[in-house]
Structures are given as structure tokens and as C-alpha cells.
Amino acid sequence: MAQTINTAVTRTDAPRKVTGTATYAADFMPAGMLHGALATSSVAVGTLTGMDISKAEAEPGVLAVFTRETLPDYKSVKGFYAGGPGSASFWPMNESQLRSYSAGPGSASFWPMEDARIRYAGQPIAYVVAETAAAARRGAQLIEATYDIAESTIAMDPADSFVIGAGDDSDGMVITKGDVAEGLSVATQIVDSEYVTPFQHHNPMEMFSATAEWRGDRLTVWMPSQSVKTLRSGIAKAYDMSETSVRVISPFVGGAFGSKAGVTPYTMLTIAAAKAMGAPVRLIVTRPQMYTVATFRPESVQRFRIGADAAGKLTAFEHIEISQTSQFDAVVNPGTHITRAMYACPNIHTEQRLSRSDTNSGGFMRAPNEMQTFFGLESAMDELAIKLGMDPVELRRVNDTDRHPVADVPFSSRSLMESYDAVADSFGWANRTPEVGSMTDGDWLVGYGCATATYPTNILASNARVRMHSTGEAYIELAAHDVGTGTYTIMAQIAAARLGLPVEACDVVMGEGDMPVAPLAGGSTTAASAGSAVHDACLKIGRQIAAQVSAMSEGPLSGVDPAAITLENGVLKASGGQSQPLIEALASTATGQIEVIGEFRHKAMTDQMIKTTFQGGYGSAGPVTPEMAMFAFGAEMVEVRVHRWTHEIRVPRLHGAFAAGTILNRKTAHSQLMGGMIWGIGSALHEVTEIDTPRARFLNTNIAEYLIPVNADVREIRVEMLDERDDYVNPLGVKGIGELGIVGTAAAIANAVYHATGKRLRHLPIRTSDMV
Amino acid sequence: MSHNKVPPRAGISRRSFLGSTGAVGAVLGAGTQHASAQQSDTGVAPNSQPKIELTINGKRRTLTVEPRTTLVEALRDNLGLTGTKIGCNQGQCGACTILLNGNRVNSCLILALSVNGAKITTVEGLANPDGSLHPMQTAFAEHDAFQCGYCTPGQILSAIACIDEGHAGSADEIREYMSGNLCRCGAYPNIVAAVEAVRDGKEG
Numbered sequence A: 001m002a003q004t005i006n007t008a009v010t011r012t013d014a015p016r017k018v019t020g021t022a023t024y025a026a027d028f029m030p031a032g033m034l035h036g037a038l039a040t041s042s043v044a045v046g047t048l049t050g051m052d053i054s055k056a057e058a059e060p061g062v063l064a065v066f067t068r069e070t071l072p073d074y075k076s077v078k079g080f081y082a083g084g085p086g087s088a089s090f091w092p093m094n095e096s097q098l099r100s101y102s103a104g105p106g107s108a109s110f111w112p113m114e115d116a117r118i119r120y121a122g123q124p125i126a127y128v129v130a131e132t133a134a135a136a137r138r139g140a141q142l143i144e145a146t147y148d149i150a151e152s153t154i155a156m157d158p159a160d161s162f163v164i165g166a167g168d169d170s171d172g173m174v175i176t177k178g179d180v181a182e183g184l185s186v187a188t189q190i191v192d193s194e195y196v197t198p199f200q201h202h203n204p205m206e207m208f209s210a211t212a213e214w215r216g217d218r219l220t221v222w223m224p225s226q227s228v229k230t231l232r233s234g235i236a237k238a239y240d241m242s243e244t245s246v247r248v249i250s251p252f253v254g255g256a257f258g259s260k261a262g263v264t265p266y267t268m269l270t271i272a273a274a275k276a277m278g279a280p281v282r283l284i285v286t287r288p289q290m291y292t293v294a295t296f297r298p299e300s301v302q303r304f305r306i307g308a309d310a311a312g313k314l315t316a317f318e319h320i321e322i323s324q325t326s327q328f329d330a331v332v333n334p335g336t337h338i339t340r341a342m343y344a345c346p347n348i349h350t351e352q353r354l355s356r357s358d359t360n361s362g363g364f365m366r367a368p369n370e371m372q373t374f375f376g377l378e379s380a381m382d383e384l385a386i387k388l389g390m391d392p393v394e395l396r397r398v399n400d401t402d403r404h405p406v407a408d409v410p411f412s413s414r415s416l417m418e419s420y421d422a423v424a425d426s427f428g429w430a431n432r433t434p435e436v437g438s439m440t441d442g443d444w445l446v447g448y449g450c451a452t453a454t455y456p457t458n459i460l461a462s463n464a465r466v467r468m469h470s471t472g473e474a475y476i477e478l479a480a481h482d483v484g485t486g487t488y489t490i491m492a493q494i495a496a497a498r499l500g501l502p503v504e505a506c507d508v509v510m511g512e513g514d515m516p517v518a519p520l521a522g523g524s525t526t527a528a529s530a531g532s533a534v535h536d537a538c539l540k541i542g543r544q545i546a547a548q549v550s551a552m553s554e555g556p557l558s559g560v561d562p563a564a565i566t567l568e569n570g571v572l573k574a575s576g577g578q579s580q581p582l583i584e585a586l587a588s589t590a591t592g593q594i595e596v597i598g599e600f601r602h603k604a605m606t607d608q609m610i611k612t613t614f615q616g617g618y619g620s621a622g623p624v625t626p627e628m629a630m631f632a633f634g635a636e637m638v639e640v641r642v643h644r645w646t647h648e649i650r651v652p653r654l655h656g657a658f659a660a661g662t663i664l665n666r667k668t669a670h671s672q673l674m675g676g677m678i679w680g681i682g683s684a685l686h687e688v689t690e691i692d693t694p695r696a697r698f699l700n701t702n703i704a705e706y707l708i709p710v711n712a713d714v715r716e717i718r719v720e721m722l723d724e725r726d727d728y729v730n731p732l733g734v735k736g737i738g739e740l741g742i743v744g745t746a747a748a749i750a751n752a753v754y755h756a757t758g759k760r761l762r763h764l765p766i767r768t769s770d771m772v
Numbered sequence B: 001m002s003h004n005k006v007p008p009r010a011g012i013s014r015r016s017f018l019g020s021t022g023a024v025g026a027v028l029g030a031g032t033q034h035a036s037a038q039q040s041d042t043g044v045a046p047n048s049q050p051k052i053e054l055t056i057n058g059k060r061r062t063l064t065v066e067p068r069t070t071l072v073e074a075l076r077d078n079l080g081l082t083g084t085k086i087g088c089n090q091g092q093c094g095a096c097t098i099l100l101n102g103n104r105v106n107s108c109l110i111l112a113l114s115v116n117g118a119k120i121t122t123v124e125g126l127a128n129p130d131g132s133l134h135p136m137q138t139a140f141a142e143h144d145a146f147q148c149g150y151c152t153p154g155q156i157l158s159a160i161a162c163i164d165e166g167h168a169g170s171a172d173e174i175r176e177y178m179s180g181n182l183c184r185c186g187a188y189p190n191i192v193a194a195v196e197a198v199r200d201g202k203e204g
């Protein structure tokens, strides 16, 4: 049982998930619950001049229609959220940066229904409460609003972009090392290309919802959340309540991918409506409304100028990323921070720019800094390899580096080329003939493509409570989240391994705001950070029990110096050779049980970072600390087939090899990496939120027309997880795998499409029509 | 994306539903922000609420429903059977899949009133009374055929029907006939493996 880490353990929550007893937020229905529905604006920009709610009020079952004039207790969450997740994605910032970045997704420096302004299509304008969900939705449809309509634009204009936080506050948004012009002048080959990625929406299968119940001055909110701490502090702050009088409950989350991290207007409207009604209210946001009441992946343009000498060594690297933001927030997902860490180069210039248009604010969506930028970077590297006449894998090898090219610190571990070698083996890269169109199978044009994957290792402060009983059970409690990531299982595995218990005996409880602080489930942090806190708690249990039994008059460890006792796989071992199973030692104590709080603090964490995390924000140390650069790496190879006559694009095989430090659970880790790769197929070939330019609206706001991969789109996916040891990142040596799988897939597919057809597609998604 | 879907014999999958007859397609309209299945939420007088009787997971249940109540909302909100999930409420995702008289259907597209007298199986009704799981439930757990688990009740019922219909002959056929159940977490290869295992009698 000690060997529970790095094995394939079936999810501990699997029985609940297959029997329908896993409880997601909207499954909680407090007695007397009423149903809410949102009415949203049908125009993008203007002023609300009037609203006729009489038909809605007359609708059978409708109990109340709230407008901004009639919902007195509706509060916004602005300033707070600027320090929270999403303000600048996963980048720790100082105070003045926080101000200049304004607010984050869903929170917005602009808050709907505070005044008559309409600033994006689909903005909430009224809230209906009814006896049934159907009546509430019908009521919302019957509201007739009139507007003064102003000019609007939904697509950003890349020519009208700006840099944020420049100068002393640049936080690396613009950096220059060496001289790119000089580097280009000595290059043998230069790639100078622009890559474009579209708006995308997360579309988790579970729809957004919020249920609020007031009991006197105490409030309970059930809402699917990636950050129960953020949610609780935001609500408490808005209502000027103590955090302990706000309960936030989110034990299971039906997928999030970045969409459920915030405190949103629909949450606050539901809380206000419940207060006004004197009864609990549940809102389930409709699938179409999900496109405008939360966040999305902003559209972007990636400009690369990369030069290399005849041997393929980079002489110049320039990356300018321009991504869309709303008119009122400056939401930045700084992808240039990641691309410049990839390859050795003496001359580097990167710039992070934003361009505004009339939408709700974007946010972070799975690999928010990496998906778009690596489509660009890894396509550009492929173009460069072709110009140089080099194998694309060899181009990566020539430019591999063990030091961060800009920060000039070593990588804590970096197994990029090991990943390429492993995936090349499993994929059969050696069978690739480099000439375009040289591999065919009947009417199918076959192409092989590859790309680098990476993901920064973000580590955040975390606590965890562990209680162990001499009956052989442990109870683990922390405000972490299982959004499908396997968190329940890996936390149990860590405790089981340390305490010497079976995994089933370790009961993990998570997803409530009152629990010990754990970070937001985003940026692939939970296993590394919260897991390290559970690990610490178990070691603390070992130390405390060791101290107790060493002070006893009898027993195997009696009289031994407690400092000489360590806990190994559930056994207390003294340096002199004496030992005692932890559970036996625990049984000999007066209480027969012990409860401790474990803590994870990394030496690279500043007090400010820890404080930010404890306030519900995202105080990540890394990926670059003063000593080390922390990134997980991987490589993906894909076979694409394009039909000569129908131009259908197929992906029969997608292989990936990844090195992300310790793998805690080979089953759930495999699923996460595989799921990420399938997301990559989606980004490459399916996903796009289409825009209605004249009306500045998102167009395909449903899950039939916003295409995501279906079962029949996915064929062979092979995932290899390499052994990698990293003693710097955290005591478990865990990096993080939730997002790694998606990074690189789109470029690998685009590169394979080029190899098959000679068509270089520099935009996503790649469609059949691009093949004609 | 996958095209050329053959509609399942009894099931209504997302793609086949959209691709089927104009009459049915018209209910969904263009599927834009403003035209959706929710337009079926038309007004009714609350005091004339009819009673229906359903056999759900082997138990007879009588309930009063507003005529516009969908089957999934009747199950969840009226009867508290929250194992069945709603992922779109407009017939696009399969999260609400249940067995209606043995056939898989999207319960968000069916008015509760229209199935008075029907036999319904939901995820809550699959395990044996002694708590032992249905082979498909065991196979999903073993093969890690989910991550967040939200699509899972629908996938499991769809998978059971997929085998019963005789549409699980090959991995390709399973992929095709399971494509009406979306999984945003991307558990598809593991779902196919779970269905194959049950088809081959390797579970339970």
C-alpha cells in the first residue's frame, strides 16, 4: 500500500460518478427553492431606454421580475477581484500593476445592471424569479427592452493595439535581450509570419449555475467553482459580511477549464434575488447565455520573426502577441512569457499587446497563454525547418537549452528532447519522408507533423487538514477542487503513501470555502501545491506521534531522540534501527487520533504571494524564480489525412510524450493529458466562436454549432509519461499536467496538414474549405 | 467533425437529430441566441396542472406537472432524481440521456406529459438492489471513462442502449453510435474501451 504514488489507481469518486450520486452544484435544491432566469441585451453597445416587464409579470408561475431599479441588494465585486484570478491571468503583480490591469473576467471594472449602459451583447438586463425553471425562462423571453443603439465592433483591430504596464511596471510584458535586427542580419534563413487564432468558449458540459439561500444574516451559495475561496471572499466583501457567515459549496464541478473561477454578475444577481424573495433561488444559465455572462479565450494575432544560421541555431527571436480585450478591462494572458523560454537564442524581443473591442471580458481558457502562442511558435519553427532543409525534430534539438534564454537561470528539469525521442519511437517518425505530398494512401494525402508542448509550473501556498485515527482511517480536508482532474484520488494517494493506509481508507473532502486554504484549480497547480500541503500534514503527524511515543516509558521508540525518527511509508523509523508502524504508535497515545494542518510554502514565495493566495487570489511563485525556471515539457506527433477529392481532414493518430516530474496517478494523469490532446484537436479543426460583425455578437452560441470533438472525431491517442525527477519545484516533485496536453497539438496538426498538402495554414481552426 | 451519421435505431443523438427531418429540425430553429428549444416554454394556467404516472427504475411514481415541463426537469426538479444531468437543455449534448421504454432518448426534448405511463430507467436505477454495479458502471470506473463525470450518466445509459441496439460491433461503430453524447473532458477513447469490455462480457 505504500506504493500508491505513480501507479494507476481508479478514481475514489468513480462509484459516485457512475451511480449519479456525485452532487454538482445545481443538484442541491434547498426546501422552498424558486427558479431564476436571466434576460440579456440583444444589442451590443448603447443605452437601455426602457423595459416593458408587464407580459413577463403576467406569465403564469412568474413571481417577480427584477430590473436594476428594483433589486436593492444587488452588489458588485470589483476592486477585490482585481487581485484575484483572471486579473492578469496567472501572473503575480505588484499593486500598481493590479490597478493598471483593472479587473478580471466576469468581475469587470464595468458591472452590468448598475446603470443603463449596455457595453456588450448578451449583457444581463433583468432577472426573473418563478415557481419553475420553465416559467422563469419564459418570463425572461417576454421582457421587451428598448435601446439607444450606438456603434459597435466585435473584432479587434490589430493595428490599434497597446502595451500594458510598460516601463518600470512592465512585468516582462516587453523585453529585449541582445539585438534582434543584428540577429536577423546574420541569419541564413528567416521566418517572418503571422498566425491568427479565434475567439473560443470553454463550454464545460455542466452549465453555469448559482443557488443562494439566506438564513437571517447567513448566506449559503452552491455554485460550480474552481476557486471557492475567491468566491467566498468576493461575496463577503460585497455584502460587508464576515467570511465565516458565507458558505460556498462546490463538491463536484462538471468541467470548468477556466470558466468557473470568478465571482460573476449572475452569482450576485441570484444572491440579491434570494434576499429580495426571502426564499432560496437557483439560476441555471442557459447554454447560449454562457457565452456572454462569463469569459472566453480572446482572439489573437501572433507575429514571429525568427532567424537561424545554416546549422539551424537561432540568431534572432521576435514574438509580438496581440490579443483581444473588452473596452473596460485589460485582460492579458501573457503568452510571450512562455514562448521566449523555449529555445536558446542570443537576440530576443517579445511584446505583449492588447486591442479592444465590444465584448464581455475574456479570461483564461485551458492553456490560456500557451494554446494560441504555441500554434504560432511551433508552426513558425516548422516553417524554419523546411527553409533550412532540416528535420523539424532536429531543429528543436539544435536549439534545446538547459538555461532560460532570458532569465538566464537553469531549468529545474527539462526533458524536451527525451520527450521527442520517446514519441518519435512510439509514433514511427523515422518512416516520414520529408517531401510535401510524398506520403499517400489511396485517395488520402498523408502528413506527419510534430510540435513542442510546455506548461509553466505555477506553485501556490496551500494548507490541508489531515486527521488520522488508530482505527486505520484518515480524513483529509482542504478547499481544493476536483474539476475532473482526479484531485480526490491523488490527495488520498498521497496520504495513503505517507501514513501507510489503503487509499480507500483516506477520505478526502473538498470544495467548500470554510476548509483550509488551497489554491484555485487553474494553471495546473493543485497536485503540486495542495498535494504538497497534504504531504506536509502527514509528515507533521509523523513528527508529533514520534515525539509522543519517544517520551513514553515503554514501546519500541521509547527514549529515542524524536529528531532521529522519520516517517517512511507509514512506519516510524529511528536512525538507530528501531521502528514502529505509525498506526500502532498512534494507538498507544491517549487520544488514539491526531489532527494537524499541513502547509506548503516554497522558498521562492514572497509574503505578498502567500497573502494574495490566502485572500483568494493567485499568488504563484514561478514559473521563473530568482534561482530556477520551472516548466513541464512534452512533444506531440500526429498523422493527418486529407482526402484528395472530398478534402475531409482526419486525425487517425496523435501521440504525445510528456515529462512533468512525478506522476501521482498514471490513470487519471493519462486521462488529463489525453483530454488535453483532444482539446488540441478541437482547437486545430473545430472550435471557433463565430462573430456577427454588424451586430457585434457571438453567433454560434450553442453546443451543436460551436463544434467540439465528438467520439467519432477521435481515433488513436497515445500518451507516454516519462520518469522525471525534480527536487526543486516542491517536495513531491510534481509539475502539473492539466494543460500540457493541449499545447502544441494545433501546430502539430497544421504542420502535418502542410506535409500532406503543401498548404500552410496560419489560422485556426483549419477547415475543409481551406483545403480547396 | 464527423459527418454521415446514421441515426441510431431508437435513439436521438445530437447530430442525427439535427440532421433529421425538417419538421423536427424546425423546433430547434437556427439555434441562435434567441431561437432555442426553450421557446417551448409557453404559458399555461397553473391551476390546471395534470397528473401523470411513470414507472421510474421499477417504481411507480405519480406526479403533477406543468404541461411545459420537460421530462428531465420533471425527473430532477419534481422527483429529485438529480443523477440525470442537463448540459444544454436543447437536444445537443446527450447529458440528459435516459432509457424510455428501453430506448435511449434526450429527456430534455420530451415533455413529461407526453410519456404518461412510460417505463423509464435513469442512472439511479442501474445498480442492483444489493448495491452491486451494472457492468457498464463498473467498466466506466475501471477504464476511467470520464473525468468531471458530468456527461457520465448519459454516456452510461447511451452505452447500454448502444450494445442492446447491436451498434457496438467494432470500435468504429461504437464511436459513431456514441457520438450523440458529448464529453468536453475528452474521455472518448476510454468510453469506447469500456463499451467494448462490456460487449465482450469482460466486466461485471
Ligand code: FES
Pocket (backbone or CB within 6 Å): B085, B086, B087, B088, B089, B090, B091, B092, B093, B094, B095, B096, B097, B106, B107, B108, B109
Ligand atoms: S441533450 Fe438534453 S441536456 Fe443536452
Ligand code: FES
Pocket (backbone or CB within 6 Å): A205, A254, A255, A484, B145, B146, B147, B148, B149, B150, B151, B152, B182, B183, B184, B185, B186, B187
Ligand atoms: S467527463 Fe467531463 S464531460 Fe465527460
